[in-house]
Amino acid sequence: MMSLRTDKDEKYTFNVDNVRKDFPIFKESMNGQPLVFLDTAASAQKPNQVIDSITEIYKTEYANVHRGLYKISETLTAKYEGVREIISDYINAEHTSEIIFTRNATESINLVARSFGKSFLKENDEIILSELEHHANIVPWQMLREEIGVIIKIAPINDEGEFIIDEFEKLLCNRTKLVAISHMSNVLGSILPVKEITRLSQAVGAKVLIDGCQAITHLPVDVQKIGCDFYVFSGHKLYGPSGVGVLYAREELLEMMPPFMGGGDMISAVTFEESTWAKIPHKFEAGTPAIVQVIGLGVAIEYLKSLGLEDIRKYEKTILDYATQKLLDIEGLRLIGTAEDKASVLSFTLDFAHPHDVATIIDGAGVAVRAGHHCAQPLMNRMNVAATVRASLGLYNTEEDIDRLVSSLHNVSEIFN
Amino acid sequence: MMSLRTDKDEKYTFNVDNVRKDFPIFKESMNGQPLVFLDTAASAQKPNQVIDSITEIYKTEYANVHRGLYKISETLTAKYEGVREIISDYINAEHTSEIIFTRNATESINLVARSFGKSFLKENDEIILSELEHHANIVPWQMLREEIGVIIKIAPINDEGEFIIDEFEKLLCNRTKLVAISHMSNVLGSILPVKEITRLSQAVGAKVLIDGCQAITHLPVDVQKIGCDFYVFSGHKLYGPSGVGVLYAREELLEMMPPFMGGGDMISAVTFEESTWAKIPHKFEAGTPAIVQVIGLGVAIEYLKSLGLEDIRKYEKTILDYATQKLLDIEGLRLIGTAEDKASVLSFTLDFAHPHDVATIIDGAGVAVRAGHHCAQPLMNRMNVAATVRASLGLYNTEEDIDRLVSSLHNVSEIFN
Amino acid sequence: MDSLRELYQEVILDHGKNPRNFTTPDNATNKALGNNPLCGDQLTVYLKVDSGFVEDVSFIGHGCAISIASASMMTEFIKGKSEDEIKQIFNKFHEMCTDEGIDKGSIEELEKLQVLSGVREYPTRVKCATLPWHTLLAALAGEKEVTTE
Amino acid sequence: MDSLRELYQEVILDHGKNPRNFTTPDNATNKALGNNPLCGDQLTVYLKVDSGFVEDVSFIGHGCAISIASASMMTEFIKGKSEDEIKQIFNKFHEMCTDEGIDKGSIEELEKLQVLSGVREYPTRVKCATLPWHTLLAALAGEKEVTTE
Ligand SMILES: Cc1ncc(COP(=O)(O)O)c(C=O)c1O
Numbered sequence A, B: 001m002m003s004l005r006t007d008k009d010e011k012y013t014f015n016v017d018n019v020r021k022d023f024p025i026f027k028e029s030m031n032g033q034p035l036v037f038l039d040t041a042a043s044a045q046k047p048n049q050v051i052d053s054i055t056e057i058y059k060t061e062y063a064n065v066h067r068g069l070y071k072i073s074e075t076l077t078a079k080y081e082g083v084r085e086i087i088s089d090y091i092n093a094e095h096t097s098e099i100i101f102t103r104n105a106t107e108s109i110n111l112v113a114r115s116f117g118k119s120f121l122k123e124n125d126e127i128i129l130s131e132l133e134h135h136a137n138i139v140p141w142q143m144l145r146e147e148i149g150v151i152i153k154i155a156p157i158n159d160e161g162e163f164i165i166d167e168f169e170k171l172l173c174n175r176t177k178l179v180a181i182s183h184m185s186n187v188l189g190s191i192l193p194v195k196e197i198t199r200l201s202q203a204v205g206a207k208v209l210i211d212g213c214q215a216i217t218h219l220p221v222d223v224q225k226i227g228c229d230f231y232v233f234s235g236h237k238l239y240g241p242s243g244v245g246v247l248y249a250r251e252e253l254l255e256m257m258p259p260f261m262g263g264g265d266m267i268s269a270v271t272f273e274e275s276t277w278a279k280i281p282h283k284f285e286a287g288t289p290a291i292v293q294v295i296g297l298g299v300a301i302e303y304l305k306s307l308g309l310e311d312i313r314k315y316e317k318t319i320l321d322y323a324t325q326k327l328l329d330i331e332g333l334r335l336i337g338t339a340e341d342k343a344s345v346l347s348f349t350l351d352f353a354h355p356h357d358v359a360t361i362i363d364g365a366g367v368a369v370r371a372g373h374h375c376a377q378p379l380m381n382r383m384n385v386a387a388t389v390r391a392s393l394g395l396y397n398t399e400e401d402i403d404r405l406v407s408s409l410h411n412v413s414e415i416f417n
Numbered sequence C, D: 001m002d003s004l005r006e007l008y009q010e011v012i013l014d015h016g017k018n019p020r021n022f023t024t025p026d027n028a029t030n031k032a033l034g035n036n037p038l039c040g041d042q043l044t045v046y047l048k049v050d051s052g053f054v055e056d057v058s059f060i061g062h063g064c065a066i067s068i069a070s071a072s073m074m075t076e077f078i079k080g081k082s083e084d085e086i087k088q089i090f091n092k093f094h095e096m097c098t099d100e101g102i103d104k105g106s107i108e109e110l111e112k113l114q115v116l117s118g119v120r121e122y123p124t125r126v127k128c129a130t131l132p133w134h135t136l137l138a139a140l141a142g143e144k145e146v147t148t149e
């Protein structure tokens, strides 16, 4: 395997061999072959640091959080609440109370659609999405449309998979009340100009939600710099546990928004006549939260910071470039998504085999990729494909992984040609 | 410590010493004393079987579920889906598709309020709750009232904390559309006659939701025998991981109900014009689920079954009886909740010290209890107390734990008297 | 690779690449659309049914090699058969694709459809092989659409 | 038990059991209700303010020993003081309850209120000690209600 060499005067310490040792799954094999995991965009593998913290909590520190008047509950509550600080630091939020814990990004978006959308949008108000959105950033708005009659407009992308800012600008008008756009495409890898999108949208008075599910894993995210009103992501794609997601929203909006769900922990006082809500962020967290998973997500972020975020990005870029070049060498392969500004995702089709067949065959060689519509059917239509094969990268992938992918694709070609 | 002796001809194998070895937290101390954990009603401790299964998955088997066309994803998907079978077996549901995974019981109730309530109830329809409900089974209905104008009626309890079925019957009428009632009180331990409640309610055409958060841990639950339409509980109170809850609902209702949240995995097809929903249960599970937590919950249930559910109940009853007797011996102690039919929860006040002070002082002796309103403020008003101390039992508690509680309460008395 | 070779046998690759009866007829009496939302496969099966017999059958659509080959071989196999026979064949075929313990003798009557038995080793691919058959049954029953998940 | 003895000193237990100025006056100029939803504690603080001075102060309510004692001692301590003085005392008091590293000398002026410094070791109990003070400030500011969480 490899570790990256750079100019001596640049401090660059990322060493993928060491990193891989932190991820126990890479000791495993799949179908008799060492596992090549190229499905991080669906969900990332977890480092020992995260796994061990989970084990440790359950073994020695577990208790419910909030309202516990004994030591272990107080300690765990402090850890749980401390993760708001870790996250607000990671994405540069202004206040820790702007960090809401959800199950996943999907819930975060639904929360905004229901709590913000339902209360502050009305019939014929316009919402703009882009052609490359994940279903999670389409369906909640359609459900809102069903309920209150908003209008959904679609900002187009070009054939490379790039957001067309000029076309987007034409859609903006004083009826535009919300713009909900991915920071990075989970199918094409394209990175969207979210800062520019936000500026233009807010200029016509629209609020902006950024779906950061993919971006959070591969790009620096600074919500204040972007200027967006909402930013959402899932923990499991950020090397954290399953079962936890995040909603960032500006304090001022959270204060105005009604709660999403009702129950314990989100109230200040309850009588049968009336209940009053807790302060933010707790107003939006009903019932016993995903305690251990939230803390595990905090550990994941600390782990990434310890590796050096800049170094991770640089390393991932070298692997993306290597992979792009190797894949383009394969005859009959069409890369879907060739944006100038892209990261860590490679979607493609082979003209001699259906993506489904490709995935099955290379699985036999220990290579895990995804095939299908990747929860982005409208994008598939736009790109004029029924399905793609998607190889997506994490910080643990190596050139050797790419070589294994390529050689397994040759197996496919052997079988089909 | 103790293991329980019974008639020789009865097969009774429950041995609490062995059980405690499965729970690593009992090796820990709190404030320098061996931990006495009496807060299972808030959240239960986890056995090694559950903890190890979580570790194992993250270390050797992790991948996103559904739509993965490679081995580890297929295997984990089968495990994840397999938990529906474990749970439907545990509560005797008719179909596995009647088991929906949520974050917690709170979300389960909100799902029903929004998806069922919003669609099938209308202004002036009546919902009946009881006086002893947890906020989780109050606030969602108040939010529904706010939105569509339903009327909430409250079925009373008596001074012992028993549900008064005759008074309940008087509230029922043809405007009653939903009855949402706890199976067991988290404050009083009272067990409610849910089968009778269901029968009476359905006779006037109402649907019935049972909040089984506490009952699931201490009682046999048979949803078909109860006959209820919805049954909800949280995994973390059932010795499972944090971050997962369950909604059981009859298939026929789930088929009729619109989805709760929109996103990936809950759709069949998406275009910008229109989306069509997946079949149940997936229609109600949007986005990446709490994969590992769901599987961990399955392991928790298998663990309980391996100990023998009947034996657990019998053992817990002996500890409850022991504790009740010992507490009543303390001067100035008032037991809140003395229902004939009760389980595993002891709420009380001391006439010489506030519950909050009690909790702090006995925490110093390593005893973890809860003090406050236990997310049941209306019940506090009904019982005419501002707060109680609550000691709640799990299958790992012993007579020695109770003795430690009692002696620590003597500390309180020493300080205050 | 062994079970892969078993899955992707020559006959299957051939039918996948050159599907038979791949056409939209204009005298169909029944037709149904089959969807597999997992992978986006879509097939339309057309039938000409006369007094309980399938006189003609064809299909169009897109999908993986397995689903196209299965559809193609299905059309060849069922032509001229009665509705009842077809239902029996469907059951056998379904059993062959899903039942690990199946006895070879009992599926002899499926003749060359047996080459599709390799999907048994690939649980997520079973739907690919059975989609055309589910669509066929929907068409026979007069339904317009069927979705397998 | 040491830090518990520190928390529950005789003075505190005494004020907790026999709170001073525990009454509803009929000539109050300001009043506010303080809630601690965590434990259900509720206090009402009554003030008689005249040209910027608190001429009289009392309270009623229910709560734990710490919050009742804190309220009781507060009423004794602030009577006759000016609004500005009270705000300074509040700040010092708050600091004493929360700042682990606080220098003993700097809180001398709190006099016997210092017995409440034991709550520092009990993060969840800090609110109990400060609730009366937050309520006092709300009353001074003309607010009707305050909630600490
Ligand atoms: C009776 C009852 N209902 C509902 C809940 C809410 O459970 P959760 O916080 O796990 O959603 C609880 C537990 O707190 C409970 O005891």
Ligand SMILES: Cc1ncc(COP(=O)(O)O)c(C=O)c1O
Pocket (backbone or CB within 6 Å): A041, A042, A104, A105, A106, A107, A134, A136, A137, A182, A184, A185, A186, A211, A213, A214, A234, A375, B264, B286, B287, B288, B289
């Ligand atoms: C861009 C994007 N948005 C939203 C989601 C939904 O994330 P989750 O399933 O964790 O809610 C995903 C991942 O599947 C994604 O890639």
